[in-house]
Each structure stands twice: as structure tokens, then as C-alpha cells.
Amino acid sequence: MCSGHYIWAIFFFASLCSASLANNAKINFREKEKKVLDQILGAGKYDARIRPSGINGTENAPTLVYVNMFLRSISKIDDYKMEYSVQLTFREQWTDERLKFDDIQGRLKYLTLTEANRVWMPDLFFSNEKEGHFHNIIMPNVYIRIFPNGSVLYSIRISLTLACPMNLKLYPLDRQICSLRMASYGWTTNDLVFLWKEGDPVQVVKNLHLPRFTLEKFLTDYCNSKTNTGEYSCLKVDLLFKREFSYYLIQIYIPCCMLVIVSWVSFWLDQGAVPARVSLGVTTLLTMATQTSGINAxxxxxxxxxxxxxxxxxxxxxVFGALLEFALVNYASRSDIHKENLKKKRRDLEQASLDAASDLLDTDSNATFAMPLVRHPGDPLALEKLRQCEVHMQPPKRPNCCKTWLSKFPTRQCSRSKRIDVISRITFPLVFALFNLVYWSTYLFREEEDETF
Structure with missing residues (x-):
């Protein structure tokens, strides 16, 4: 029984000893990490103003900085200001021989810093940036990792508003290429060169959602620039955005088609309904003008x-043509009424003269008229019969489809105005359908031809 107690006491004492040794080892490890930091970054041992050496410690070779980034979100693409906003995690990696240290047999993988001014940093800037800011909630979103071989990794989260010159000739059937350009501000290519990191230098968050655009693809490239002060290293990312057409189809194209079709209702109203046709034409015209101004705004x-x-x-x-069509119909209607009144007056005068002549004949009872048995060549009745025979002897003409269709509307008051309405009922939809065919075929084919990246 006593031996059992001794065994448990020895086991408990051993566990306490191992825990204290582990804590001491951790304390000693953190102490060693502190000593390494003081050793490589201590006062008088490292100067952050001097750039690192080139490849293999070559003093005259430029410092190589490898860049990669992770696109977290693209919040907006503004057509009016021609800009877009993006949030990204930006990373740079280079080698500084002065920062090599002992990794304690692989136990110390890297050192982490949060103060960028402790080591030398590339003077990179975004050349097409309009606005930008760092993220400091809850702590500054930045870190620097120093590896045993002297490699330095700098990572920071930033939000940028970048300029994006757009070509809107095919709007809203267009594709836009927006660039993100990074360059050195003061170091020329003789001292500093930026390179894309091999193997997927740009990553994009999954399920990237944009309200009116779709990110189709992106391409990394170099854009070195030469100025009076020298040649500067430059990197760029081209983002190809395709505009979502469904929004514009619902908000612009379908409402415009409906307004045009509503303006055609005027062709089916009676010519005498002047207030209805005028109000319909003016209303659709003003609505279409408001729609156009809202789009351009x-x-x-x-x-x-x-x-x-x-x-x-x-x-x-x-829409304006439909309103002008009613003006033409109204003018034709008044012209037909005027002509019909003139014909009626002429018929009344002829009838009055005939009545007067018959009255004179009836009153002259002594006059006797002998009807000739043979008609003279100049006799009106003989001439009329001769014309009828010539008409019957002429060969029949081929029927004209348009004339046959228009003959359904006999000559009467306002017949010409009615024919204008009937012709407009067919002509306007046919011309609008032809315009749609030409419009969509032209711009859809141009969209495919202009898709260069």
C-alpha cells in the first residue's frame, strides 16, 4: 500500500519537473528570438536606408523584388468617373543578405515584425491610383517576415480607387479593360527591378460578385517606363470586365420598345379623336425624352x-414620327372635306341648271321635237356607246396587290386620311423590325470583333 503511494508521488513530481522544463525551454526560445532580432536589427548593425545587394550579393546588380497579390473584392466600377475600387492583399518578397540568422536547428522558421520602417522597403507606388488607404482595425493589417536565409516577405491589406479609361462606343454591349499599375518611384532599373512571382502571381477570391459586371479574365504583364531621369520598373494587371446586359435589357431596351409600340395606338384611333391622338403622341414623346435624359445622366x-x-x-x-403622322392625317382629312364640299356645290349647281332647263321645256307647249332615226357622228349618245365598246375590247389588266388592298377603302369623305393611317399601321412596325435586325446584328458582331485582350 505504501509502495503505491510512493509511485504516485514520484509520477506527480516528474510531471511537475517536465512542465517547468518546458516552460523554461519556451522562455529560453523567446529569449533567443529576441537576441536574434537584436543581433540583426540592433543599433549600428543595420541601416534601412541602404538597399540590399543584388543576386548572390553582387553590389552592382539591381535588387530583385517579387510581387504577388490577392484580390479580395471589387466594390464598384463607375462609368461616369471612369474608375473602379478594389481591396487587395499586396505582397513583396526580396532577399537581404544582412538579415541572415541562425534558425536554431530548424526551430526558428521566421521572425515577424509589424513595423515596416525597421527594414529596407521598395519604393513601389500605384501609378493609376486616385485614392487609397490602409486598414488599421483592430491592429494595422501588415506584417514583415524575415527568414533565416535573409528573405523578406512584406504583406499588407489596402483599398484603392484606380483610374480606368473606358471606351463606351458599344455601351451597354461593351467590355472594359481596367489596369492596376505598380512602379518604382525613385529607384531606376539599375538599382531595383520588380518581377511577378512565378506560379499564379494574382489570385482572385472565389464567387466574386459585381452588380453590373463579370470579371472574365486577367493578365499580368510588364510596363517599364522611360523618363528624363531614367528607366523605371513597372508591373501591371489587366482585368477584363464584361458588362451584364440583362439589367439594361429590362431597364432601357424593353421600356423603349413599349413606348414606341404605344405611340402606334394612334393609328387605330378615329381621325376625329383629335384630343386623344394629340395627348397620346405628346405623352409618349415626353416620356421617351425623359428616358433618354435619364440614361445620359x-x-x-x-x-x-x-x-x-x-x-x-x-x-x-x-415616336416623333407617329405624332407627325397624325398632323398629316389631320391635314389630309381637312383637304378631303374641302374637296368634297366643292364637288357637292358643283353638283348642286349642275342640278339647278338642269331643273331650270326642264322647266323651260315643259312651259314651251308649242315646240315639237322630232327624234332623228339616225344618229349623227357628233351625237353624244353615239359617242358614249362607242367609248363603251372600246373599253370592252381592251385586254384585261393584271390586278395590283397594293391597289386592290387600297380599293377596300372607297372614295368618300376623309378616305385619303384613312389610307394614311392604314399604311402607317403596316409601315411603322416593318421599319422598326428592320431597324432591330440591323442594330442587333451590327453591334453584336462588333462586340465579338472588338474583343481583344
């Missing part, structure tokens, strides 16, 4: 014609 005032300008301009022309 969200776009920059560019000097060239956009695809949406062609669409709204033609739709506005069709």
Missing part, C-alpha cells in the same frame, strides 16, 4: 456616339 459626356444613343435616338424618332 449616368454616363460621361463623351464626343462619340454610343450604341445606346443610336437606340434611344431611333426610338425617339419613331
Amino acid at each position: 449616368s454616363l460621361p459626356p463623351v464626343s462619340y456616339t454610343k450604341a445606346i444613343d443610336v437606340w434611344t435616338g431611333v426610338c425617339l424618332t419613331f
Whole structure:
């Protein structure tokens, strides 16, 4: 029984000893890490103002900085200001021979710093940046890792608003290429060279959602620039965005088509319904003009014609044409009424003269008229019969489809105005359908041809 107690006491004492040794080892390990930091970054041992040496410690060779990034989100793409906003994790990696240290047999993988001014940093800047800021909640989102071989990894999370010059000729059937450019501000290529890190230098978050665009693809490239002060290293990322057409189809194209079709209702109203036809034409014209101005308000005032300008301009022309058609119908109606009144007056005068002549004949009872048995060549009745025979002897003409269709509307009061309405019922939809065919075939094919990346 006593031996059992001794065994448990020895086991408990051994566990306490091992825990204290482990704590001491941790304390000693942190102490060694502190000593390594003081050894490589201590006062008078490292100067952050001097750039690292080149490859293999070559003093005259430029420092190589490898860049990669992770696109976290793209918040907006502004057509009016021609800019876009992006949040990314930006990383740079280079080798500084002065920062080599003993890894304690592989136990010390890297050293972590949060103060960027403790070591030398590349003077990289974003050349097409408009606005930008760091993230400091809850702590500054930045770290520096120093590896035993002297390699330095710098990582920071930033948000940027970048300029994106756009070509809106095919708007809203367009694709836009927005770039992100990074360059050295003061070091020339003789001292500093930026390179893309091999193997997937740009990563994009999964399920990237944009309200009106889709990120189709991206491409990394180099964009070194030469100035009066020298040649500077530059990197760029080209992002290809495709505009989502469904939004514009619902908000612009379908409403414009509906307004054009509503303006055609005027062709089916009676010519005498002047207030109804005028109010319908003016209302659709004002609505179409408001729609056009609302579309242009969200776009920059560019000097060239956009695809949406062609669409709204033609739709506005069709609505205005429907209003002018009623003006023509009204004029034709009044002209037909005037002609019909003139014909009626002429018939009344002829009838009055015939009545007067018959009255004179009836009153002259002494006059006797002998009807000749043979008609003279100049006799009106003989001439009329001769014309009828010539008409019957002429060969029959081929029926004309248009004349046959228009003959359904006999000559009467306002017949010409009625025919204008009937012709407009067919002509306007046919011309609008032809315009749609030409418009969509032209801009869809141009979209495919202009898709260069």
C-alpha cells in the first residue's frame, strides 16, 4: 500500500519537473528570438536606408523584388468617373543578405515584425491610383517576415480607387479593360527591378460578385517606363470586365420598345379623336425624352456616339414620327372635306341648271321635237356607246396587290386620311423590325470583333 503511494508521488513530481522544463525551454526560445532580432536589427548593425545587394550579393546588380497579390473584392466600377475600387492583399518578397540568422536547428522558421520602417522597403507606388488607404482595425493589417536565409516577405491589406479609361462606343454591349499599375518611384532599373512571382502571381477570391459586371479574365504583364531621369520598373494587371446586359435589357431596351409600340395606338384611333391622338403622341414623346435624359445622366459626356444613343435616338424618332403622322392625317382629312364640299356645290349647281332647263321645256307647249332615226357622228349618245365598246375590247389588266388592298377603302369623305393611317399601321412596325435586325446584328458582331485582350 505504501509502495503505491510512493509511485504516485514520484509520477506527480516528474510531471511537475517536465512542465517547468518546458516552460523554461519556451522562455529560453523567446529569449533567443529576441537576441536574434537584436543581433540583426540592433543599433549600428543595420541601416534601412541602404538597399540590399543584388543576386548572390553582387553590389552592382539591381535588387530583385517579387510581387504577388490577392484580390479580395471589387466594390464598384463607375462609368461616369471612369474608375473602379478594389481591396487587395499586396505582397513583396526580396532577399537581404544582412538579415541572415541562425534558425536554431530548424526551430526558428521566421521572425515577424509589424513595423515596416525597421527594414529596407521598395519604393513601389500605384501609378493609376486616385485614392487609397490602409486598414488599421483592430491592429494595422501588415506584417514583415524575415527568414533565416535573409528573405523578406512584406504583406499588407489596402483599398484603392484606380483610374480606368473606358471606351463606351458599344455601351451597354461593351467590355472594359481596367489596369492596376505598380512602379518604382525613385529607384531606376539599375538599382531595383520588380518581377511577378512565378506560379499564379494574382489570385482572385472565389464567387466574386459585381452588380453590373463579370470579371472574365486577367493578365499580368510588364510596363517599364522611360523618363528624363531614367528607366523605371513597372508591373501591371489587366482585368477584363464584361458588362451584364440583362439589367439594361429590362431597364432601357424593353421600356423603349413599349413606348414606341404605344405611340402606334394612334393609328387605330378615329381621325376625329383629335384630343386623344394629340395627348397620346405628346405623352409618349415626353416620356421617351425623359428616358433618354435619364440614361445620359449616368454616363460621361463623351464626343462619340454610343450604341445606346443610336437606340434611344431611333426610338425617339419613331415616336416623333407617329405624332407627325397624325398632323398629316389631320391635314389630309381637312383637304378631303374641302374637296368634297366643292364637288357637292358643283353638283348642286349642275342640278339647278338642269331643273331650270326642264322647266323651260315643259312651259314651251308649242315646240315639237322630232327624234332623228339616225344618229349623227357628233351625237353624244353615239359617242358614249362607242367609248363603251372600246373599253370592252381592251385586254384585261393584271390586278395590283397594293391597289386592290387600297380599293377596300372607297372614295368618300376623309378616305385619303384613312389610307394614311392604314399604311402607317403596316409601315411603322416593318421599319422598326428592320431597324432591330440591323442594330442587333451590327453591334453584336462588333462586340465579338472588338474583343481583344
